[in-house]
Amino acid sequence: MANEEMFMRERKAFRLIAEAALQPRGSPELYRRVLSEIAETLEFDIGTLRLFDEEEGVLRLEAVVGLPGGEVQDPVSLDDPEYLAARVARTKTPIFESDVSKSAELKSRMKVIEALGIESLIFWPIVGANDELLGVMNVANRTVRRLSEEDKDFFQIVAGMFAAVIERHRAMEALRESEERYRRLAESVVDIIWTVDMNLEFTYASPSIEEVLGYTSEEVMSMPLNRIMTPESLKLVEETLTESLRLEATVGRNGYESPPLVIQMFHKNGTTLWIEISRTFIRDDDDTPIGILGVARDITWRKTAEEELARAKAQAEFYNDLMAHDLANMQQGVLVSLELMLRNSELPKELRGLANRALAQTKRGVTLTGNVKKLGRLVDGEKELIKTDLYQTVMDAIEIVVDSYPDKEIKVNTNLVKGKQNVMADEFLIDLFYNLLHNAARMDQSEAVVIGVSEYPSDERGMLMLKIEDRGPGISDSMKEAILSRFDEKVKRGWGLGLTLVKQIVDRYGGKIWIEDRISGDYSQGACFVLVLPAAP
Template sequence: MIEYSLDITERKEAEAALIESEARYRLLAENATDIIWTTDMNFQTTYVSLAIEQILGYSVEEGLTLNLENILTPTSCQAAKRVFLTELVTEKRNGEDSPRTRTLEVEAIRKDGDKVWLEIKLRFLRDVKGRPTGALSVARDISERKSLQAQFHQAQKMEAVGRLAGGVAHDFNNLMTAVLGYCGLALHQLDEGDLVRQDVLEIKKAGERAAALTRQLLIFSRQEALETQIVNLNYIVVNLKKMLRRLIGEHIELAAVLAENLGTIESNSGQIEQIIINLAINARDAMPKGGEITIETANVVLDRDYARQHLDVTPGPYVMLAVSDTGHGMDRETQGRVFDPFFTTKEQGQGTGLGLATVHGIVKQNNGHIWLYSEPGYGTSFKIYLPQVEDEAAPTRAAETATQPSSGDETILLVEDEKMVRELAQHVLTRAGYTTLPAQHGPEALQICRQHQGQIHLLLTDILMPGGMNGRELAEEVIQLYPEIKILYMSGHTDNIIARQEMLSPELNFLQKPFSLDALTKKVRAVLDSSWTFPANEHRS
């Protein structure tokens, strides 16, 4: 009898090490926060880790029955398959010694129907002969990152469009100042019964409507100067309810859910009213067959987690204003453009497309945030968050009396780069009895100041001008030559820096273009009669 023995110690040790290694890697996979995923060459799942429950809502058992078509949106599924096949061809061409890991972003569908963005790192699995048998994927939830990217791109787009809108409004306001001004001059010279007078009045009305549109553009671009006060949203909603009921019609129900002890905000009450009215009109138009509009207020605290997920949000206490409807809702494409100026889904002639753009501009100018929630067929909700402030009295400007005089005999230095506006203002002020010294820009105005014999009582200047000197800088130079001079700024818009420096505060006199002839002469007279002096802190080194 022949006995034969074989020492298999090394094999047993290798098997034990393999089992230990597999257990270790399985432990890592099961505890990973990313989904570890393997599929065969037909895209059928062969292994999935526990993270699928947290990220996609499926159990591991359910995950094993899924393939790409069950998990990804159609667009992402096609993109993933293209990447898979492209990489397969590339590796075959380059040889198995050069395997690659490919990263792609796809949109997946959770078990509950919600969508999430996944970043997938993909690599092929191979058998002992080097032939591809499937793919190993590591999938990470990047929904928060994609949301912040979308918010950032939207903010960039709105900023660019806002700059364009503000520039257009500024130039257009100069033109409308001339149109409305010369209309006013013509009306002063026409008798009540003159047939031409009615034509001029129609021109004036059209000009005023155009001026109203540019005002909305300025609001959207956050370039309209604001006069603010302490505001309670509940008071505004209550005061508007009767008017809103007439506005939305009898076929729509209006409900108000107002929080008790609501905090206050610092804003412009007229613009808050405009927000509510514009959102109510938008809701009404989404429900031609009737429905319900709900206006809600609440005290909320936006914490650090919320701020981390929403661009430009500062944690802290806010007052929320929500306007919701039961209308037809919006798809994603519409939601992405809903705040763009002149974008509208209404029929031609049914709207300007500035309503929601105006709302966006007002909210941003008040350091607030607006979020849109909508699903096609399930209605829309706009939620606005405005910073809460302590309830203290806010300084307000004294109202100008309606009976104040508008003529005089003082000398006015008029600085305006737009020829039509400059000539119109000079004509009006001269007719009102003033001596007017016109200049096109700052350097020319300073030259006039140095050459003029006598007193100059008022500097009436545009804020933004060519020539290397703006209105603020000009005022600082002129005050050195005429310490008692009064300053009145005018502009077709105020940029963000000017707005932050409170161009409408009591220390700074401001006239918004386009202005009427009466508004110009009354404002000039009011500034000349005031005790205003150029603030010491306005001087720049």
């Protein structure tokens, strides 16, 4: 396979895995697509993915490529001495054979291998961040396929990325199951009605207290609060009562609010529960507080769910950052090597051309990695929009684009004026304009690139319209529809993640985006991306 073709296929496989990581959950079809792309990259025609079921001690078939499902054993016990997948899972040691007929290691399985017509194969363990077995990936070919060290390195990287994706999906699935479990628990919780006197001694507790704390009403009525409440919570209750009485005396009963208190109480079995308390004073005929009436609700499920959500989110972000970090390091190594190679004046012309194309593709890979990470931040992050100067943002984005194309002369015509056009946006606005301007410069093959960025009157009140025009080959009407259709998908292919990121940012701001011809009726004269964003008041 030519170096450039191999590079493009590897890039496609990496992008597909990165896109899979953005999906909220894994599925056999999603994993089959990734497996198919990996097999195609290596020019193999068979593939299987088995995930480890720790509870049953077996490898379960999750995805298969190039074989009818009935021809594949499922499940496979981890202790089975006959199956290569089980051996690789036990030892966590890969098998990498260009010609199976010459391998003494595979003799015990030659009948099965020959029956399937397999000549070359790879078995690779998928191992998590803590050396935890996640599964085994296998690709095979019905003709001898010479496998190089580069192929081995590619497969090792893919397996590591795949492991991060699977772990992220499992973490999110565990979170969903936990939330459902605690939701069902919450629906069965019974609130406690209670009263105490001004010395915080119980005068009443409803029978439902036994379901929550394990104590009967009679038992609780005879207990001081320090028996059923943590010291920190008791201190909070006493301080809150003191402050409420102070406010009663200074601003009156209607001059302050009493938000619910969240405290910790002891169950009869020794465990600690989170309890939310709403309360009000019981008053005599003179409106003087003589006791407290309250409702207590067990919210342990909610607090636990919040903690698990925070842990799952942190874990998902860790896997996303880990994958982006490792990819960035690999890409940086490739960039440095290619740039050093291009400095060699004796490099043949043909190899120089290949190296330049490889350098350009690697730089696009760096952009892709950054965009994947930003997409994750867009999905998970909170939104806080502020007044933002369009002119300054566009100028900053242009400066980055110009640096990306040192061999092109890029001119931007704009009617934006510093401080005049302002929109409600955040830190991602520069990424929006960078991707659109970078796309415009990339599509224009001339050395002198001209891009238009102009404000136009908007028909929508409170909105600001911008048009970004290029002089590239343009986008046909059918292609406009296809791109816009992909804009509406959470993850798109074909045009890279740049335009997906643009659409996510526009949606974040409550805006719109569509595509027109720069010269109406003649798409070949260049494309025009139209943005409608909320104007700052």
